Amino acid sequence: MATVTFDHVTKKYGEVVAVDDFTLQIQDGEFMVFVGPSGCGKTTSLRMIAGLEDITTGTLAIGDKVVNDIPPKDRDIAMVFQSYALYPHMSVFDNLAFGLKLRKVDKKEIDRRVKEAAETIQLTNLLQRKPKELSGGQRQRVALGRAIVREPAVFLMDEPLSNLDAKLRVQTRAEIARLHQRLKTTIVYVTHDQVEAMTMGQRIAVMSQAKLQQVGPPQELYDHPANKFVAGFIGSPSMNFLPVELSGSGETAVLRTDGLQIPLPSHYRSAVGAVTGGRFVIGIRPEHLDVAPLSGPSTTVQARADVVEYLGNEELLHVEIAGTDVVAVVSADRRVRPDDVLTVHLPLDKMHLFDAETELNLPRSAA
Amino acid sequence: MTTATATAGARPGGARPAPRLLRRLPLHLVIVLLMVVWLIPTIGLLVNSFRPPEALTQSGWWTAIFSPSQFTLDNYAHVLAQSDISAGFVNSLFISIPATVIPIMVAAFAAYAFAWMSFPGRDLLFIAVVGLLVVPLQSTFIPILQLFGPKGVNIAGSFLAVWLAHTGYGLPFAIFLLRNFMGELPREVFESAAIDGASPVTAFFRLALPMTVPAIAALAIFQFLFVWNDLLVALIYLGAQNPDNKPLTIVVSNLVSSLGGGWQYLAAAAFVTMAVPLAVFLGLQRYFVRGIVGGSVKG
Numbered sequence: 001m002a003t004v005t006f007d008h009v010t011k012k013y014g015e016v017v018a019v020d021d022f023t024l025q026i027q028d029g030e031f032m033v034f035v036g037p038s039g040c041g042k043t044t045s046l047r048m049i050a051g052l053e054d055i056t057t058g059t060l061a062i063g064d065k066v067v068n069d070i071p072p073k074d075r076d077i078a079m080v081f082q083s084y085a086l087y088p089h090m091s092v093f094d095n096l097a098f099g100l101k102l103r104k105v106d107k108k109e110i111d112r113r114v115k116e117a118a119e120t121i122q123l124t125n126l127l128q129r130k131p132k133e134l135s136g137g138q139r140q141r142v143a144l145g146r147a148i149v150r151e152p153a154v155f156l157m158d159e160p161l162s163n164l165d166a167k168l169r170v171q172t173r174a175e176i177a178r179l180h181q182r183l184k185t186t187i188v189y190v191t192h193d194q195v196e197a198m199t200m201g202q203r204i205a206v207m208s209q210a211k212l213q214q215v216g217p218p219q220e221l222y223d224h225p226a227n228k229f230v231a232g233f234i235g236s237p238s239m240n241f242l243p244v245e246l247s248g249s250g251e252t253a254v255l256r257t258d259g260l261q262i263p264l265p266s267h268y269r270s271a272v273g274a275v276t277g278g279r280f281v282i283g284i285r286p287e288h289l290d291v292a293p294l295s296g297p298s299t300t301v302q303a304r305a306d307v308v309e310y311l312g313n314e315e316l317l318h319v320e321i322a323g324t325d326v327v328a329v330v331s332a333d334r335r336v337r338p339d340d341v342l343t344v345h346l347p348l349d350k351m352h353l354f355d356a357e358t359e360l361n362l363p364r365s366a367a
Numbered sequence: 368m369t370t371a372t373a374t375a376g377a378r379p380g381g382a383r384p385a386p387r388l389l390r391r392l393p394l395h396l397v398i399v400l401l402m403v404v405w406l407i408p409t410i411g412l413l414v415n416s417f418r419p420p421e422a423l424t425q426s427g428w429w430t431a432i433f434s435p436s437q438f439t440l441d442n443y444a445h446v447l448a449q450s451d452i453s454a455g456f457v458n459s460l461f462i463s464i465p466a467t468v469i470p471i472m473v474a475a476f477a478a479y480a481f482a483w484m485s486f487p488g489r490d491l492l493f494i495a496v497v498g499l500l501v502v503p504l505q506s507t508f509i510p511i512l513q514l515f516g517p518k519g520v521n522i523a524g525s526f527l528a529v530w531l532a533h534t535g536y537g538l539p540f541a542i543f544l545l546r547n548f549m550g551e552l553p554r555e556v557f558e559s560a561a562i563d564g565a566s567p568v569t570a571f572f573r574l575a576l577p578m579t580v581p582a583i584a585a586l587a588i589f590q591f592l593f594v595w596n597d598l599l600v601a602l603i604y605l606g607a608q609n610p611d612n613k614p615l616t617i618v619v620s621n622l623v624s625s626l627g628g629g630w631q632y633l634a635a636a637a638f639v640t641m642a643v644p645l646a647v648f649l650g651l652q653r654y655f656v657r658g659i660v661g662g663s664v665k666g
Contacts, residue, residue, distance in 0.1 A: 052558050073564040085555035089577040098573075099563035150563075 002063035002076070002153040002186060003028050004049055009058035011044055018044045020210040022058070026188060031180050033201030034190045036233070040207040043158055046190045050079050050156050062154060078147035079156040082163065084139045086131040092118075092142050093127040096149045117149040120179070137168045148179070155187040161196065173200060194234055198222070206230050228359040231283050231352055237316060239283045240326045243356060246278040255282060255353075258322040262299050265348040271362040275355050280362075283352035286316070289328035290345050291336065297348040305340045319344060416442055416634035423631055442635035446622070452639070454611075455618035459595060460643070462526060462614050466533035466594045467587055473534065474541030474586075475579065479571045481542070482549040483557060493546065499539040508603050511535075515604065524609035532604050533597070537590050548582035549575055584651045592644050615640050 004026040011019040019041040026032045034042035047053040048060060051072035059066050067075050078099075087095050096114045105113075118124045121141040131139055140160060147155055160176070161169045177200055180187055191197055197204045198218045206213045206221065206229070214226040218234075225231035231239045244255040246264065253264040253272070262282065264272065272280070301321055309316035310332065317328045317336055321344065328344060336342065353362045414428040417438040422431065431437060446452060480486070481493050511532065515523040522528045552575065560570045576583075598616040605612045619636040623629055 050558075050562060052561070072558075072562045075562075077562065079559065079562050081555040081559060083553060083555050085553060085559040087556065087560075087574060089580075098560075098565075102564040102569065146559075146563075 003061075004032075004154060004186065004188060005059075005061040006045070007059045007061070009045075009048065009060055010056050011041070011048060011053060012056045017210050019048070022212055024205060024212060024215060026186060029184045029186055031177075031187045031189065031200060031202045033197040033204045034188065034207060035192065035194055035197035035201075035204055036207035036213075038192055041210040042190045042192075042205075042207050045207070046079075046156050046158055046188060049075075049154065049188060050077055051075050076153040077156055078150045078152040078154075080143050080147050080158065080160045082159040084131075084143040084163075086139060086142055086146075088131050091128050091130055092123060092134070092145075095131070095142055096127075096145050099146065099150050113149050113151070117145045120148060120182075121145040121175075136164055137172065140164060140168075140172060144176070144179070148183070153186065155185055157187065157189045159191055160189075161191070162193075169196075176200065195236060198234065204234075206233060208233070225283075225352065225361055227361055228281060228283065228354045231354070231361065235285055235287075237286045237327045237329070239285050239352070240289075240324070241354075242282045242284075242322055242324055242326070244280050244282050246272055246280060255280065260301055260322045262346065262351075263348065265297075265351055265353070267349075267364040268353045268362055270365045272353070275357075275362070277357065279356035281354040281356050281359075283354060284326075284346060285350070286327040287329045288347050288350045289326070289330070291317075291328070291330055291334055291342045292345065294345045294347050296350070298345045299348060300343050300345050303342055303344050305336050305338055305342055308336050308338055317342075412634050412637060415631065416638055418442075418631070420629075420631045442631050443639070446632050446635045446639060449618070449622070451613070451618045451621070452615070452636070455613055455615040458612055459614040459616070459640075462529050462533075462601065463591055463594045465526075465530045466537070467591045469530060470534040470537035470541050470590060471545075471583060471586055474538055474545050475576060475583065476571070477538075477542045478545035478549050478579075479567075479575050481546045482552075483570075483575070484567060493542075496539050496542050500543065504536055504600070507535075512603065524605045524612065526605070526612060528604040529601055532600055533590075533594050536600070537593070541586055541590065544586055545579060545582055548579055552578055588648055588651050591647050595640075595644055 006022045006024045009019060009022045010017065022041075022045060034045060036042050044053055048055055049062070051067065051070065055068050059068055061067060062075055062077070087098060090098065093114055096117055097110050100110045100113065114127070115124070118127055121144055123138065123141055123145060126134065126138060131142065134142065140163070143160065147157075157176070161172055164172060173196060176187075176189075189196075189200060198221075201218060203215060203217055204221055205215045208229050214221060214230045216224075221230060221234045225234060225239075228241065232241070242257055242260075244257045244262070246253060247256055248254055250269070253269065255262045255264055272278075303319040303321050303326070305317050305319055306325070307318040309318075313332055314329050315332050315334065315336060317330060319326050319328060319342065326344075330336065354360065355362060411428040414431050415423060417440070418428070418431055419437065419439050419441065422437055477496075481489060481496075512523060513519060515521075515528045515531075517523075522531075556574060556578075557570055560574055565573065596616065597614075598620060601614050601617060619633065619640060622632045622636055
C-alpha cells in the first residue's frame with residue numbers, strides 16, 4: 001500500500017499541454033477517481049503513475065519514492081486497461097501467472113495466488129480457457145484478476161467498465177468497490193462517467209482542459225462545486241444555469257433576467273459585493289426544483305412544460321424559463337402533461353451563484 | 368443464419384426465400400468453372416506424366432482421358448531411378464529450410480524493433496528497407512558473386528552462399544509484412560507486459576512472436592515455395608561451381624537434353640517435386656485462420 005503524490009506535474013506533447021500543473025496527494029488505501037470529459041488529461045495522469053508516459057516537469061512519488069525515472073515494472077503497480085489487454089494466446093491461468101513468473105515467484109506460490117485471485121473474481125472453473133472463449137464480462141474479470149494477483153501497492157484502472165453493457169457495468173462496479181473494501185489497497189480509477197465516479201470514489205478529482213478543477217468527496221463536489229464546470233459535470237441530469245444581472249442592494253437586492261426576478265439569497269449577500277460588473281449565473285439542480293411548494297425559502301415562476309420524460313418513479317420536465325431550457329426532476333405522481341402551465345418552485349437555499357466572468361462559485365456566508 | 372430465421376420465423380405474406388444452396392448456385396458454378404480453367408495446364412501435365420513418349424508426340428493429352436489403358440508408370444520409374452534425384456531432393460530441403468528460417472527469424476526481430484521500439488532513424492531505416500523491395504534480383508548477381516568468390520569471403524558453391532543470398536532477397540518483403548502485422552497488435556498488451564515486468568526481449572518472445580504466428584506462417588509458405596522453386600539463384604551461387612550441392616530444380620532441368628529430348632520425364636519430375644510444397648502448404652494453412660489475436664482486446 002502506498003500514497004501517490006503529484007507535485008506540480010506537467011505533461012506536454014510538443015506544444016500541446018495534456019496535464020497542466022497537477023498537484024494532488026492520494027492517501028494510502030484511498031479509492032481516488034479521476035473524472036472529466038475526454039481529452040481532459042485524466043488518462044495521461046494515470047499513465048504517468050504507471051510509467052507509460054514521461055513527466056515533462058514536476059515530480060511524482062509513490063510512497064516516499066520519486067518515480068519519475070523508474071520503469072513501470074519497478075513501481076509496484078498493476079493496471080487494468082480499458083481494452084483489457086489480455087495475452088490472447090495464453091490461458092486465463094497463464095494470463096494471471098505471467099507477471100509472477102517474470103518476477104521468478106516460486107511455482108507453488110504462483111499456484112496459490114492465482115487460485116486465490118481466481119476465487120475472488122469467480123473464474124476458478126475457467127482457468128484453462130483462452131481469452132477468446134470468454135464473454136466481455138469474463139475478460140474484464142480476468143484483467144482485474146491479473147492486477148489482483150500481483151498484490152501491488154497501487155491499482156490503476158483506466159475506464160475498466162466502459163466496454164461492458166449497462167447491467168454488467170452496475171454489477172462490476174459493486175464488485176470493484178467490494179474488492180477495495182477487502183484489499184484496502186490504494187486505487188486510482190479513471191472514468192468519464194460521473195455516476196461511476198460518484199458511486200465508487202472516496203474522493204473525486206474533477207479535471208477539465210488539462211487542469212485539476214476540484215478534489216473532494218462526492219458529497220462535497222455535489223453540494224459545494226468550486227466552479228461552474230464541476231457544478232455542471234457532477235450530478236445527473238446536469239445543473240441548470242441561468243445568466244442573471246444583479247440590481248439593488250441589501251435586503252432588496254434581486255437577480256434579474258428576462259421576465260424573472262429572484263431575490264438574492266441571503267448567504268450570498270456579502271459575496272456579490274466583491275464582483276464588479278454585476279453579471280452572474282444562477283445554478284439550480286433539477287432535483288431541487290419542484291412543482292409543489294418547497295419547505296425552505298423559495299420563489300416561484302410560471303412556465304409551460306415542453307417535453308415530459310416519464311421514468312417510472314419520477315419525471316424529467318423540460319420547461320422554458322427566461323428563454324432557457326430548464327430541467328426539473330419531479331415525482332411521477334405529479335402527472336405533468338406536455339403544454340401544462342406550471343408553477344415551478346425554485347429553492348433559494350440550494351441555489352448556487354457563479355461569477356459570470358471567472359465562473360467560480362461565490363463563497364457563502366453563514367447567514 | 369438468415370435462412371434459419373426466415374423459415375423459423377414464418378413471416379406472414381412474405382415469399383419463402385430459396386434455400387441457401389440454390390441461391391448461391393450461380394456463384395459456385397462460376398467459381399468451379401474458373402478453377403477448372405485455371406487447372407487445365409496442370410491436369411494436362413499430370414495426364415501426360417503417365418503417358419509413354421510415343422503417345423505424347425502423336426495426340427493431345429485430352430485424348431488419353433478416354434483410353435486410360437495406355438497409362439504407364441515408366442516415366443516416374445525413370446525419374447525416381449536417377450541417383451541425382453534423391454540427392455537433389457535432400458539438397459533442396461537442406462537449402463530451403465535454413466533459407467526460410469533464417470530470413471523469417473531476422474525479419475521478426477527487425478519487425479518488432481521497427482514496430483515497437485523507438486530509436487533514432489527508425490522510420491528512415493524502414494523506408495530504406497521497403498525501398499529494397501524494388502531492387503531487381505538479377506542486378507545483384509555480379510557484385511554479390513564477387514563478394515562470395517575467391518577474392519571475397521570465398522563461399523561461392525557452398526550452401527552458406529545460397530542461404531545468405533536467399534536471406535538477403537527475402538528480408539525486405541519479410542520485414543515489411545511482419546512489421547505491418549506487428550504494428551497492428553494492440554499497444555495495451557505490450558504496456559501491460561511492461562508493467563508485469565517484461566523486458567523488450569521477453570515481450571518479443573512471449574507475446575509478439577506467438578501473436579504474429581498467422582503472418583509468419585503465410586510468410587514461411589511464400590519464402591519456402593520461392594526457395595524450393597528457385598533455379599536461378601541456386602544456379603548462380605552454387606550450381607555452376609559445385610555439382611554435389613545441386614538442388615532438385617537444377618537436377619530436373621538437366622533431365623531434358625539440350626535438344627529438348629526426354630521431356631516426358633519433366634512432367635513426372637514436376638509432380639515429384641510438387642509433393643513437398645504441397646505438404647508444407649497443407650501443414651501450415653491452418654495457421655492462416657484469422658482471429659488468433661481474438662480475445663485480447665474488445666472489438
